[in-house]
Amino acid sequence: MKNPVWHKIHSDFKLNGVSYSPLGISKLGNTLVNEGNSFETAMGEFLLDWLSDKPTLTVLTSGSTGTPKSIKLKKEHMVNSALATGQYFKLREGTIALLCLPFSGIAGKMMLVRAMVLGWQLDYVEPSSTPLLDSEKKYDFAAMVPLQVQSSLKQLYRVDLLIIGGAPVNSTLKKDLQTLHTNCFETYGMTETITHIAVKAINGPQCSDFFQTLPGVQISTDKRGCLTIEAPDISDEKVVTNDLVSMVSKNKFEWLGRYDSIINSGGIKLVPEQIERKLAPIIPFRFFVAGLPDKVLGHRLVLIIEGTQFDKENLFETISSLKSLNKYEVPKEVFNIKSFVETKSNKVDRTKTLKKVFS
Template sequence: MIPHYKNVHNRFKINGFHFDKEALFQLAYTSIKEGKEHEKDLGVFLLDWLDDKEIITVTTSGTTGVPKRIAIKKQAMVHSAIATGNFFNLHPQDKALLCLPPRYIAGKMMIVRAMIIGLELDIIEPTSHLDSLFAHQTYDFGAIVPLQAENSLEKLNQFKKIIIGGAKVSDDLASKLKEVNSEIYETYGMTETITHIAAKKIGEEYFNILEHVSISNDDRNCLVIEAPSISDEKVITNDIVAILNEKQFKWLGRYDNVINSGGIKLFPEQIETKLASRISNRFFITGFPDAVLGTKVVLVIEGESKEIDLEIFNSLEKFEKPKEVVFVSEFVETDTKKINRNKTLEKIKVV
């Protein structure tokens, strides 16, 4: 029997202390009144979760467009939490870490998983690294973003299982993660699907979907997700995928980022993956108008302008090689610290 969203598991802990509903109210008020920013966000979420409404309003990250507010059923969040627990074999009293902002869906869902499954959740301030973890601390489960993984490789052995989401894991990072003695998964999902609906072990090619999820392609070859326990409507994405079977798919790139250069369709994300180990600064691939090709491939790098060694492009196919390199002193970011490509391009008056 699936737990109701009003239930709080009797094994649930935060930072070592048991909390029932009444105690959670007190924690929420104290966090809002006296806490740091992430603690205030925790308190706001707890009050939203514990009120009499059946829905909760969340904000999308704004990675691919303007951030928007959407309403999600609390019971759907419970279904998502159970699906994650089943996929990763989580049990009551397993220790988990929240190091993501409770303001956004990934952080909220770690809290919901803990309340519903009965996890013992430790909460630390969300930063770009995990330096605040002591060497003796170990966890059964944690959720991080690629930047945290990159900056905290030596800490990841303290987790039995880790999920990484929010941005694609580059080939360079994936090769480093393979040396970590933990089960590490890259996830696929978005706010509209209440975080991930699929995951794959680092180094694997295909994502495996969670329970009660069905997938298909639309006429653009973009992923269409049906998950009745999570969303009443189909979720039509802008992610171009290759579907292997009813349970597995390979992510190719964003439909809205595809570059048609001289009649050849190129996926910026795939080019970026090839370049990730060769460029130390943040960067991305985009397309600029071109009189001959229609659209030419352009490399946009964060930082001061300097000479580029063309050997960094040796791993690219002929049509993938950038025809121009543009430097931007500072990229525009979303609230969740991802690169906002459109806003960054506006700075150089291209879009």
């Protein structure tokens, strides 16, 4: 292929303050592979793969809803995704950005792609829960997972625009973000859609309950009420999700929960994520609800809480009195465990946690 689009590195691109041509990036990739730490080695391998003539990259899905799997993404589609993000947020050349996400997933890779395509000045740090702690530098743009955001609240004033993905943003974190000047957006997307295809503001004057799609994305729902995505610039095929949504307009939707997590209890279909949003204001710990096999109901609704510093009886009384919950949404039992099992991307592994609770 002659002069593929992914070989075009923006002349304003800088990585940790250094400008790189395609040849320079190739040399950097080899250096990182041979001399870097594990994070830098992964970055170097990605850079070398990106600059190859192969039109696709093989990436792993997050595994948050099942076993991680390898999928192929077109580099041209990744470039298009970067352009769409730049257009939506008006992030032009010279944008000062921070990369603090692992390279094991698509999110870290795309931060680097955006920088190379759009001409950003990108700093990278090894991923941690406190990526802003060891620097005083200010950034125009950054992407983080909720855990990093929660641990960086005192330093977030140094970031103008922040996108948050990888897991839903809970009500406690949303509340903490309301007093910040940083413009915070929750993202919706997956590896198959090359990160986010929709975003919603979660603080400031634009704050909304609804996700709005990026340019070139068309959405609809299937017979189950699950979101389907058509975005020819980033995917050759329609993406059919298991995400239950409520369509607000042709380019806005409200995320309700996962179709494959629905609990059928006595013939009543319960959506865990909706119940969890109602419980979040009164439970200051990590938690989730699940369905356990029941001879009478088929499945009974239970609440699993991380930690031991709470009174089960008082909590159950408080939950039972919540007006936002209907009688079917009140958990039948409350269980606790010292610590949840997590996936490699720091999401709660509900299946393994349940097994741990009842082992």
